[in-house]
Amino acid sequence: MNLRRGALYAGGFLGPFGGGVVTAMLPELGADLGVSTSAAAMSLAAYLFPFAILMLVSGTLGARWGRFRTVRIAYGAYVVASIACALAPTLPLLLAPRAIQGCANAFTTPLLMAALAATTPKQRLGRALGTFGALQAAGQTSAPLVGGLAAEVNWRLAFVVVAVVAAVLGAAGLPEAAGSEPSGSAVRLREALQPDVLRIGAVALLGWGALGGLNFLVAFRAEDAFGLGPTQRGLLLTGFGIAGIVAARPVGAAIDNFGARRAVVLGALVGAVLVVTAGTAGVLIVAAAAWAFAGVAGQGILVGVNAAVLGLGGRNRGGALSVVQSLRFSGQALAPVLLTPMYGVHPVVAFILPAALLAVLAPFLMPRPRQL
Secondary structure, rough: HHHHHHHHHHHHHHHHHHHHHOHHHHHHHHHHHOOOHHOOOHHHHHHHHHHHHHHHHHHHHHHHHHHHHHHHHHHHHHHHHHHHHHHHOOOHHHHHHHHHHHHHHHHHHHHHHHHHHHHHHHHHHHHHHHHHHHHHHHHHHHHHHHHHHHHOOOHHHHHHHHHHHHHHHHHHHOOOOHHOOOOOOOOHHOOOOOOHHHHHHHHHHHHHHHOHHHHHHHHHHHHHHHOOHHHHHHHHHHHHHHHHHHHHHHHHHHHHHHOOOHHHHHHHHHHHHHHHHHHHOOOOOHHHHHHHHHHHHHHHHHHHHHHHHHHHOOOHHHHHHHHHHHHHHOOOOHHHHHHHHHHOOOOHHHHHHHHEEEEHHHHHHHOOHHHH
């Protein structure tokens, strides 16, 4: 694997890692900046909301401006923003560059996946997307650990590390063949907003809202039903990410052999059963195992929807990917808003309802192979 192709995959790690690196160091960050831990938690929202919103159009804009140029500029902005975070003397002066980090990440993720598709034979695309998905899961899973370790010395070091990684990736650039697909000023957002893209995006919203987006709900139940402390809850939640890392590439290989739609539907049905089990099991080991295996089902949906939207072809594949990813992260953002009040009234229903919606709607919404 050459340097530039390796950088494509490493870019998948950086996005979720940079977003979640503050999770475990919020108390130290808040204490240093003279604010409460809850106020420091705004550093998460400052990254995620611009990222999810801008993702809707970033793929189209990046294709119009050119992948090479856009990705390099985005990495450059990420470097500058990360250094600004490391030097921030107050919370407002931290939140602004965190928002810039989120915006920059919105311009890298869909264009990296589109470049990956442009440089990968169709029969091996699932494996490549699986590897990319594994590195995304690794970034999401390792971010709290690395942030916590940095905070033992100085939380600002975490942003220095992120800046260095982004600088290396920006210098590496993209493989030459990544620019071979049609792009230019004629690319339009409406070319990405096709019915099949929106249907796949709706499945991504449901899938990530009802699986990856339920981390907080599993944490609530771990405390209420089993009396687990913070460290124990963190270990339980990590099982989802570790299983996703291990399973992502085999899931991609299965997609190459059996098709994206089958992987998504199977992931939705199995995932729904596992979510209900994690939310109702009276034995801790059963609930923990169900949540870990839900990470495998989540990769089936995530890698499957990415492979499906890339399989649609068309001029604006980066734009289509960004629409699907925007909907995916919207599902993750909506889950706490919609399900936390429900959990307070009836905890079991808060698990059963999203699982049922996923199981019923995902097979209906996913386009069939002849449409892909």
